[in-house]
Amino acid sequence: MFLHILKYELKNCVRTKDLIIWLMVFPIVLGTFFKIAFGSVYNKTEKFSAIPVAVVEETENPAFRQVLDGIESADEPFLKVTYADRAKAEELLDSGDVEGIRPC
Numbered sequence: 001m002f003l004h005i006l007k008y009e010l011k012n013c014v015r016t017k018d019l020i021i022w023l024m025v026f027p028i029v030l031g032t033f034f035k036i037a038f039g040s041v042y043n044k045t046e047k048f049s050a051i052p053v054a055v056v057e058e059t060e061n062p063a064f065r066q067v068l069d070g071i072e073s074a075d076e077p078f079l080k081v082t083y084a085d086r087a088k089a090e091e092l093l094d095s096g097d098v099e100g101i102r103p104c
Contacts, residue, residue, distance in 0.1 A: 050080040054089035054098040 013019045055068065068081050082089075082098060092098045 048076065050077045051100075052080040052082065052098045054082045054084050054092050054101045056086050056089050056101060056103045057083060058103060 013023055050072075057065075068079065071078050072081050082092065084092065086103070089098070089101045093101055
């Protein structure tokens with residue numbers, strides 16, 4: 001019964017020329033405007049990029065290095081690790097190439 005009523009209501013709407021604008025044209029125009037207005041919101045605000053950090057290894061720690069390599073090689077990496085000595089790490093921090101230094 002529902003499909004029967006739906007079929008005849010759609011036929012009635014197509015026969016009425018004013019409703020064609022609201023049924024077909026308006027949703028397409030509205031969708032286009034939404035895409036223009038909000039299309040790049042995700043890329044600008046929500047998309048996460050890896051944080052560049054410098055790691056200063058004072059002693060050899062293979063377990064810590066393995067954890068950092070695992071974090072860096074993930075599908076969406078959390079960190080972008082650069083291994084350096086203390087002077088080079090501070091130079092990278094001053095130039096803005098890294099966001100932080102982690103001595104270990």
